[in-house]
Amino acid sequence: MALTVVLVLAAGFAVHHFWTGRPQDVRAPEVVEAAGSFGEPEPEPEAEAVPSTAAEPGATGPGVPGTAGAVVVVDVSGKVREPGVLRLPAGSRVGDALRAAGGVRPGTALDGLNRARVLVDGEQVVVGGPAGAGPGPGVVPGGGTVAGPPGAAPAAPVSLNTATVEQLDTLPGVGPVLARHIIDYRTQHGGFRSVDELRDVNGIGDRRFADLRNLVRP
Known part of the structure; x- marks a missing residue:
């Protein structure tokens, strides 16, 4: 009995030794790419282009803002539909003031009116006034300037x-x-x-x- 037990144990040990010593396939290790080289900063994302809203140099007019909140106050009187004191954006012209006053009344002569002139703060624009009446500075009689x-x-x-x-x-x-x-x-x-x-x-x-x-x- 003892000899039989020893033989069984020896056979089991031999089988285990043979099984663990058999050749096995070895898989190559996976290569993991580094997130970045040591000491080199990662590239920054490209900045998106933002369209510029700045006006071109020298551009003037009510559609072109100058200083934020800048306005001119002018008095438009004479042959316009809605005479009165108007607040217009800085850089506005005489033509803009006439439109803001409701437009010129029909039949008013505008031959001497420089509608492209830039307005200045505090001036008075008189439309259709008699030429040569001398209404004062800043007044535009029928269009001109004194x-x-x-x-x-x-x-x-x-x-x-x-x-x-x-x-x-x-x-x-x-x-x-x-x-x-x-x-x-x-x-x-x-x-x-x-x-x-x-x-x-x-x-x-x-x-x-x-x-x-x-x-x-x-």
């Missing part, structure tokens, strides 16, 4: 209460800086009540006031 070249005396007295910087710049000895001082004084004091108040404007002395007193009006 202002002449800078430094030349205007044909009619300049209104200190309605004139723009460009209009005041037409007065002799008045440049853009002094014109701005006049408008600032007008804004701070609620307008000019007399020509003599021009003496109180910064930059206007007795000699300059003597040159201007006959060329301006309140």
Whole structure:
């Protein structure tokens, strides 16, 4: 019995040794690609092109915004359907002001009207007024403008209460800086009540006031 048991165990050990020692197929290991080379940054995704909304240089008009929220305030009167004070985008032209005022009344002559002129803040546009009536600076009677070249005396007295910087710049000895001082004084004091108040404007002395007193009006 003991010998039989030993033989069975020996046979089982031999079978196990033979089975574990048989040749087996070996599979090659899988190659895993690295996410990126060590020390090299991963490529960044390409940025999408964003269409530009900037206006072309030199472009003006109501469709071309300038400074955010910039407006000009003009007074349109005369032969238009809806006269009044209008707020228009900076860079608007006379033609834009006429359309905003409801258009020109039928039969109004616009031969002398420069509808392509850029509006300035605070000016008055009179449509169909008598030519040569001298309505004042910033007024466009039937279309033209009273202002002449800078430094030349205007044909009619300049209104200190309605004139723009460009209009005041037409007065002799008045440049853009002094014109701005006049408008600032007008804004701070609620307008000019007399020509003599021009003496109180910064930059206007007795000699300059003597040159201007006959060329301006309140």
